[in-house]
Amino acid sequence: MAHVLLRHRDIPDLNKLSVYKKNGGFAAFKNAVTKMKPNEVTDVVKNSGLRGRGGAGFPTGMKWSFIDNKNWPHYVVANADESEPGTFKDREIMESNPFQFLEGLAIASYAVGATVAYVYLRGEFWQVAAFLDEKIAEMEEAGYLGDNLFGKDYSLKIFTHLGAGAYICGEETALLESLEGKRGQPRVRPPFPPAVGLYGKPTIINNVETFTNVPMILANGADWYKSMGTADSAGVKIFSLSGRVRKPGNYELPFGTTFRQLIYENGMGIQEGRPIKAIMPAGASSSMIVVDEKVLDTPMDYASVRTVGADLGSASVIVLDDTVDMDWVINKTIHFFKHESCGKCTTCREGNHWMRNLTERIHHGKGSSEDVTLLLNVAKQMQGKCLCALGEFSTMAVVTSIERFPEDFKKAVKA
Amino acid sequence: MSLDKKYSKEIKQILAKYPPEHKRSAVMPLLYLAQREEGYVNKEAMKDIARILDITETDVASIIGFYTLYHDKKAGKYRMQVCTDLPCALRGADEFLDKLCENLGVKVGETTEDGLVTLESVMCLAACDRAPMFQTQGPDGIKYHEYMTVDRTMELVEALKGGKE
Numbered sequence: 001m002a003h004v005l006l007r008h009r010d011i012p013d014l015n016k017l018s019v020y021k022k023n024g025g026f027a028a029f030k031n032a033v034t035k036m037k038p039n040e041v042t043d044v045v046k047n048s049g050l051r052g053r054g055g056a057g058f059p060t061g062m063k064w065s066f067i068d069n070k071n072w073p074h075y076v077v078a079n080a081d082e083s084e085p086g087t088f089k090d091r092e093i094m095e096s097n098p099f100q101f102l103e104g105l106a107i108a109s110y111a112v113g114a115t116v117a118y119v120y121l122r123g124e125f126w127q128v129a130a131f132l133d134e135k136i137a138e139m140e141e142a143g144y145l146g147d148n149l150f151g152k153d154y155s156l157k158i159f160t161h162l163g164a165g166a167y168i169c170g171e172e173t174a175l176l177e178s179l180e181g182k183r184g185q186p187r188v189r190p191p192f193p194p195a196v197g198l199y200g201k202p203t204i205i206n207n208v209e210t211f212t213n214v215p216m217i218l219a220n221g222a223d224w225y226k227s228m229g230t231a232d233s234a235g236v237k238i239f240s241l242s243g244r245v246r247k248p249g250n251y252e253l254p255f256g257t258t259f260r261q262l263i264y265e266n267g268m269g270i271q272e273g274r275p276i277k278a279i280m281p282a283g284a285s286s287s288m289i290v291v292d293e294k295v296l297d298t299p300m301d302y303a304s305v306r307t308v309g310a311d312l313g314s315a316s317v318i319v320l321d322d323t324v325d326m327d328w329v330i331n332k333t334i335h336f337f338k339h340e341s342c343g344k345c346t347t348c349r350e351g352n353h354w355m356r357n358l359t360e361r362i363h364h365g366k367g368s369s370e371d372v373t374l375l376l377n378v379a380k381q382m383q384g385k386c387l388c389a390l391g392e393f394s395t396m397a398v399v400t401s402i403e404r405f406p407e408d409f410k411k412a413v414k415a
Numbered sequence: 416m417s418l419d420k421k422y423s424k425e426i427k428q429i430l431a432k433y434p435p436e437h438k439r440s441a442v443m444p445l446l447y448l449a450q451r452e453e454g455y456v457n458k459e460a461m462k463d464i465a466r467i468l469d470i471t472e473t474d475v476a477s478i479i480g481f482y483t484l485y486h487d488k489k490a491g492k493y494r495m496q497v498c499t500d501l502p503c504a505l506r507g508a509d510e511f512l513d514k515l516c517e518n519l520g521v522k523v524g525e526t527t528e529d530g531l532v533t534l535e536s537v538m539c540l541a542a543c544d545r546a547p548m549f550q551t552q553g554p555d556g557i558k559y560h561e562y563m564t565v566d567r568t569m570e571l572v573e574a575l576k577g578g579k580e
Contacts, residue, residue: 085543090541123484166482181439183478332500
């Protein structure tokens, strides 16, 4: 099947403007601006069933329809802060299919009446940002950005903004703080960004992959999009596959594809043919799925993954084989979360500090079974008490590793 | 020379991205400018940024402290930042970093004797399928180096000595 998002894999040089145009590029944006009312654009996206690809899976069209039309100006921001361990899809889109992403961002801006849009990239994507700046300049030159687009009363500018190394800025209100020139710490919600966002103005924030779907949905229709995937999870998704597989990488597949197909057909199976011990379907934030034949045949969509004890999130599938010890895994993930905790809420700041002390001790054979109990206790106490989702995420692997792989911890404290 | 004199054209371009009443948004790009030459933000530049954006020096310092890619101390000309997070570690990143330490004769966080490379261990760089990997942060910005081996890294270090990345 031809790719919808990773179209550059089918069409060489798609990151050149002439090639993108030749392949239908910007026709959807032009059609929207010249022939559709903004709310009609939102309706198409709503009807397509597209859900946010950053991890939360919130219905995109519904989010757009929440924009407060009594407060102006409006902004649209692309979240290109891709920082979840295990996620590496947005970078490929921006490097290889940048115009489709930018066209989606432009269409979204038109749909909500924004005349300025920002792309917030993680600071490490320095080269990607420079590349996008070139592509934006080419769009301006060609009349796809600027004043009175397509002879209509609609103007749009897109700017890139580089972060500087902070996982928390992937959280949308922390991202807005950062874009305003402050420390990237989440805001108390509500109000949500479609009511009070950037500079206090209504703002729509979506992930890069989400925007990249939009031109194809407008070009081919909501029904076409819904014909792919499952009833609860429409369309296609880029699965970032990593860990102990033979062929890690990004794979664009319809929702509902099984773990087995992703890991054994796309990823060519496990190194040295070893058995799989666990799957983390949502990166370091994920719960641990204990793998058996039934799990491998589980379709990867939002609802089905939940039935095997995890969330699909951003579909960053990390595969662990039988050589991996779970005390080592959570020592790694907690090292990450302790470092990345923004420090604003006590729960996450202190909780991760103490979890790190415990995972270090346990992993290095200096812990006791009481330490494991205490670690589980701390993690569970944190749940439901963090200011943002990222604090909650830090506890997922800890709780599910201890509960689902108790043998690993017995071994670690005995060793 | 003050930052706004030295980079007047670039600063103007940066400020044009944001609404004039919200020029504080420019603090992050200005910090990248400020550390371009020396690899860290010195006190003078911090003052300049505060003045240009009408914010306090404490505000500027708090941004430097919060984000890992800003530095307030001098290090090697290039910071070699190896990702050792879970997905990279599953593909040998820890062993790779250990061997780099041996080959460069430094511990993590230290700088080579010639002042060329500071070796660091960092959080996920979104290149999990191309590990072992690292980025270099230097005078020309940030560059990714993927599917790395110790041999290829040492070749890169030699090239950096000659001023080429």
